[in-house]
Amino acid sequence: MKADPKGVLTGAHFLDGDHACSEGALSAGCRFAAGYPITPSTEIVERIASRFPQVGGMFIQMEDEIASSIAIQGAVWGGAKAMTVTSGPGFSLMMEHIGFAAMLETPCVFVDVQRAGPSTGQPTLPGQADMMQARWGSHGDYEIIALCPNSPQECYDLTIRAFNLAEEYRVPVMIMMDECVGHMTEKVVIPSPEEIEITERRYTTAKLGEYRPYFTDGEMVPPIAKAGDGHRFHVTGLTHDERGYPVMSPEVQEKCVRRLVDKIRLNAERIISLEESETEGADVIVVSYGITSRVSVKAIEMARADGIKVGHLRLITAWPFPEKRIRELVGRTGAFIMPELNYGQMFFEMQRVIDGKAKSYLLPHGGGTVHKPEVIYRTIKEAALECRPQVEESAW
Amino acid sequence: MVTINPDMCKGCGICIRFCPAGVLEFSDEFNSKGYHPPRAVRPEACTGCDLCGIYCPDFAIFGILLKTVA
Amino acid sequence: MVNNNPVSDLLRTDRMPHIWCSGCGLGTTVNCFVRAAAGCGLPPDQITVVSGIGCTGRVAGYLKLDSFHTTHGRPIPFATGLKLANPRLKVVVYSGDGDLFAIGGNHFIHAARRNMDMTVICVNNFTYGMTGGQVTPTTPTGAIASTAPYGNTEDPFNLPYLADSAGAVYVARWTTFHVRQATKAMKEAIQKKGFSFVELVSPCPTLYGRRNRMGDGLDMMEGYKENSTIRNGADTRDVGMDISGKIVCGKFVDRERPSFLEQYNTRLAARLGPSYKNYEGVL
Numbered sequence: 001m002k003a004d005p006k007g008v009l010t011g012a013h014f015l016d017g018d019h020a021c022s023e024g025a026l027s028a029g030c031r032f033a034a035g036y037p038i039t040p041s042t043e044i045v046e047r048i049a050s051r052f053p054q055v056g057g058m059f060i061q062m063e064d065e066i067a068s069s070i071a072i073q074g075a076v077w078g079g080a081k082a083m084t085v086t087s088g089p090g091f092s093l094m095m096e097h098i099g100f101a102a103m104l105e106t107p108c109v110f111v112d113v114q115r116a117g118p119s120t121g122q123p124t125l126p127g128q129a130d131m132m133q134a135r136w137g138s139h140g141d142y143e144i145i146a147l148c149p150n151s152p153q154e155c156y157d158l159t160i161r162a163f164n165l166a167e168e169y170r171v172p173v174m175i176m177m178d179e180c181v182g183h184m185t186e187k188v189v190i191p192s193p194e195e196i197e198i199t200e201r202r203y204t205t206a207k208l209g210e211y212r213p214y215f216t217d218g219e220m221v222p223p224i225a226k227a228g229d230g231h232r233f234h235v236t237g238l239t240h241d242e243r244g245y246p247v248m249s250p251e252v253q254e255k256c257v258r259r260l261v262d263k264i265r266l267n268a269e270r271i272i273s274l275e276e277s278e279t280e281g282a283d284v285i286v287v288s289y290g291i292t293s294r295v296s297v298k299a300i301e302m303a304r305a306d307g308i309k310v311g312h313l314r315l316i317t318a319w320p321f322p323e324k325r326i327r328e329l330v331g332r333t334g335a336f337i338m339p340e341l342n343y344g345q346m347f348f349e350m351q352r353v354i355d356g357k358a359k360s361y362l363l364p365h366g367g368g369t370v371h372k373p374e375v376i377y378r379t380i381k382e383a384a385l386e387c388r389p390q391v392e393e394s395a396w
Numbered sequence: 397m398v399t400i401n402p403d404m405c406k407g408c409g410i411c412i413r414f415c416p417a418g419v420l421e422f423s424d425e426f427n428s429k430g431y432h433p434p435r436a437v438r439p440e441a442c443t444g445c446d447l448c449g450i451y452c453p454d455f456a457i458f459g460i461l462l463k464t465v466a
Numbered sequence: 467m468v469n470n471n472p473v474s475d476l477l478r479t480d481r482m483p484h485i486w487c488s489g490c491g492l493g494t495t496v497n498c499f500v501r502a503a504a505g506c507g508l509p510p511d512q513i514t515v516v517s518g519i520g521c522t523g524r525v526a527g528y529l530k531l532d533s534f535h536t537t538h539g540r541p542i543p544f545a546t547g548l549k550l551a552n553p554r555l556k557v558v559v560y561s562g563d564g565d566l567f568a569i570g571g572n573h574f575i576h577a578a579r580r581n582m583d584m585t586v587i588c589v590n591n592f593t594y595g596m597t598g599g600q601v602t603p604t605t606p607t608g609a610i611a612s613t614a615p616y617g618n619t620e621d622p623f624n625l626p627y628l629a630d631s632a633g634a635v636y637v638a639r640w641t642t643f644h645v646r647q648a649t650k651a652m653k654e655a656i657q658k659k660g661f662s663f664v665e666l667v668s669p670c671p672t673l674y675g676r677r678n679r680m681g682d683g684l685d686m687m688e689g690y691k692e693n694s695t696i697r698n699g700a701d702t703r704d705v706g707m708d709i710s711g712k713i714v715c716g717k718f719v720d721r722e723r724p725s726f727l728e729q730y731n732t733r734l735a736a737r738l739g740p741s742y743k744n745y746e747g748v749l
Contacts, residue, residue, distance in 0.1 A: 032551055032748055034547060053742065053745070054738070057748065058550050058551075058748065060546070063543075063572050063576040064572065066540065067546075067573055068543075070540045070547070071544065071546050073547065074543070074544035074546060074548035075547035075551035075748070078551030078555065078747075079552055079747075079748060082551075096537055097540075227548060227555055228514070228552055228554065232510070232531055233532060233533075234478065235533075235534055235535070236526075236535035237536065245478075399470065404482065404483055406487070406488035408682070408683045409684045410687055413684055413687070450498060450501065450646070450649065451497070452497065453490055453492065453494045453497070453683075454484070455471050455497065458471050458473075
């Protein structure tokens with residue numbers, strides 16, 4: 001289905017990533033948002049607070065992030081597409097409700113504009129240290145999807161994609177921005193509504209009295225219902241059977257959790273999107289995401305000018321992690337480098353996949369600013385030397 | 397008229413104590429869960445006020461006005 | 467067997483018997499609630515119940531209504547989102563004293579301040595039953611709890627006063643002894659526009675009554691009968707409860723104040739002019 005024209009601000013705009021994210025939500029059909037102000041994400045909710053009333057939406061500033069992260073889920077079960085927006089400290093407060101959304105299979109979107117941490121850290125400066133928290137932050141076993149835009153345009157595009165993925169898999173989707181991408185202003189092109197594909201919520205067609213909230217009918221994702229439609233259903237954060245009723249048996253626990261995990265893992269290849277440049281035949285590949293990917297591009301250009309065969313693999317989806325693609329590249333590429341604004345998060349996931357079959361280099365950074373391209377460049381050179389020792393450095 | 401579902405009962409005795417017409421008493425029998433449910437010892441005195449029905453924490457008893465039944 | 471009970475239409479009879487102990491007052495409050503819901507004039511499909519965690523948190527799962535068993539302390543913000551997405555729903559939050567006033571206390575006062583259109587029913591049994599009888603924000607000073615083995619050293623909340631001062635438009639307190647009044651209060655609260663609050667004092671014989679030598683459920687009900695007084699319209703400052711067991715019951719507050727959505731629409735219509743269409747839900 002196509003986007004509702006009411007929310008779509010078609011045209012070329014000069015927007016920062018935060019505002020582009022707000023517009024992405026509007027284009028995606030999001031009409032409920034709850035949030036609590038926190039730098040550097042505040043501009044997203046400010047724009048939403050101004051725009052939503054003009055298109056029949058509702059924004060409410062809640063008393064804290066805990067409330068925001070569950071108010072959106074109430075709104076979803078009332079029939080809305082909904083999101084909340086935050087940064088590190090607020091994201092920490094939301095963790096229980098990521099698990100709640102995973103367990104009830106509530107389609108919703110969480111935006112985290114990452115700043116430097118831990119704790120209050122550096123509110124106005126970038127970080128990328130919430131990546132593992134996005135994946136593992138709530139207790140128990142579940143899967144989520146996380147997207148990493150690296151430009152205002154992508155903040156717009158990936159916000160739409162986040163809502164679509166949330167509906168398709170009935171899963172909470174994280175948009176892992178960072179302060180730089182959030183506050184960077186660039187051209188953003190918003191297409192016309194008929195060019196925007198929207199995944200509609202799949203409601204049950206069961207007769208009244210026959211709806212079972214977690215009966216999947218052989219599929220991975222069950223259809224949903226909303227309050228007030230007469231199904232008189234029950235859902236709970238407790239381990240539940242197909243009827244949505246709590247069951248405390250290991251068998252039901254296994255079945256319940258298994259599907260929450262499998263519906264993402266078995267569809268990983270459909271969900272994952274990557275951007276690659278010259279990865280085929282590369283001696284060295286830089287793997288990066290978010291703002292760090294833009295610094296990497298500069299470093300890669302410097303290295304290529306020296307004649308080094310260096311590829312770039314950008315994670316647009318961080319979770320699920322592109323295991324299959326990296327395994328394919330491991331056989332042909334000697335070294336993988338990951339710069340990130342943390343002391344090793346996605347890097348260790350990458351290292352697990354590489355499994356000792358290629359060299360891996362972490363370029364850690366505490367955040368507060370971005371890497372210097374020269375640092376990445378030097379590591380590319382070092383890695384190229386390590387894996388092609390017969391090449392004379394003077395040749396470069 | 398009072399209706400009792402003995403197997404729902406957990407034997408708290410609230411219906412017996414608060415029945416305004418003194419219709420109920422503990423039964424000597426055990427139900428399937430091992431509680432003594434109430435039994436109507438003076439069923440003819442029941443006014444159908446349903447106070448037992450509202451009090452009962454286990455939805456195990458209720459009164460109905462005979463007029464309503466008819 | 468429960469099926470022929472006149473209220474079974476609103477109960478998930480396939481889940482009975484419930485998990486609550488013998489003499490627990492929760493079932494009695496549910497009995498009152500289903501009668502209030504059946505008599506409030508709204509079709510059951512329009513009534514949605516949201517619970518938190520704990521013994522009272524299980525209420526949602528026993529009602530044959532759209533019902534949500536949410537996270538600990540957060541039924542009110544969940545209900546806020548639900549209500550705002552679809553304001554045609556009557557949203558009832560049904561939870562316990564620990565859930566609503568310890569971990570969830572902040573949400574309670576803000577929903578009352580906003581006059582969010584919802585009914586909050588608090589079953590106050592002065593303890594965390596599900597986890598084994600710990601002290602809560604309503605446990606009377608001096609009462610014994612598993613985490614206050616020498617007696618509670620803190621002062622409890624006076625819930626009607628808290629609700630009143632935060633802005634609730636309807637505030638009542640009854641005990642599970644006062645089933646007719648409790649039913650009427652829940653019905654009035656459901657029918658009231660804005661943030662309505664009903665406190666139901668209820669026995670937890672297993673974990674509160676036993677530790678505090680109050681006997682079993684029946685004895686506690688006798689205690690409510692002997693120690694309660696009805697003072698409708700009482701100043702909520704005067705209705706706090708203590709270890710003596712004296713309970714002031716009644717309807718304390720019933721006033722008018724524009725609800726969240728009424729204020730929202732009035733303000734936005736005034737600012738945005740005729741282009742603004744009153745918000746009536748996302749659908």
